[in-house]
Amino acid sequence: MLHTQYRCHPYISQVSNSLFYNNVLRNGITVEDRDPVMDELPALCFYNVSDGLEINDRDGSFYNDKEAQFIMFLIEVLVDRDVDPDRIGVISLYKSQMYKITNLLGSN
Incomplete structure (x- = not known):
């Protein structure tokens, strides 16, 4: 360990x-x-996406489209403020949510 x-x-x-x-x-x-990615942001952020719907995937994992879209919005804001994309990290505890975010990143 x-x-x-x-x-x-x-x-x-x-x-x-x-x-x-x-x-x-x-x-x-x-x-x-x-070093912080941006001075006005904490190193770790949690956001409540109130109108999202948690979907149970057939693999037993979960995803939430609204949360994935919100994450994309946050990433776009950071990149628009000249944050190097290599310094941005997204942590997801669910494999299906990771796939949703990865697919959205790939389409942008």
Whole structure:
């Protein structure tokens, strides 16, 4: 099992640490080691898309078209503000949602 992570911003690693590592995962980097993508944005954002509908895929995974479209909107805003696309990350806990977002990214 992983004991120390060096890739993620510490705020992001808190999510996986809580969900999958029983809070024993340590950060090998500090918040100061990771420059913000934009000064006015936190390293980790959660948004409530109130009119979305969660669909259960036949694989047992879930997706939400409205959330996927909202993510595309956010990515477009960041790119329009000259954020390097290589610095943008989207975390999805559902494989079907990842496929939806990937397909939308591919069509744009």
